[in-house]
Amino acid sequence: MPLTMLTPGKEAIVNICRAKESTKKFLEGLGIIPGAPISVISEVNGNLIVCVKGARLALNKGIAQQLLVQV
Template identity: 35%
Template sequence: MPLSFAQVGETRKVLSLQGDDMLKQHLLDLGFVAGQTVQIIGNSNQGLILSIKGVRLALNRGLAHRINVA
């Protein structure tokens, strides 16, 4: 399931990334590696507020849709 479908308050585990090599590397640099847990803190029409590795960040829906989680 894409991360963009997750609900506020859920904690999900990153499974894989979709996209070209540059996009995948950008997401890896942000901490989205396989097995890492991500908590959804906030949700709006424009994107998600996430907590990953103890850091809060905003991610637009386009990028969140390329992160597969369980």
């Protein structure tokens, strides 16, 4: 399911990223790689604040929809 469907407070595992290659490389640099645990801290208008490896990151709705996660 897309990361945007994950409810705040829940944790999931990143499965795959459907974004273009340059965006994938950027996300990998932030620690968002397949197999990494990710949790949604809050959501405002579809934009997310997530926690990955202890760091808080802001993701816009478009990128969050391209990240598929598994609960």
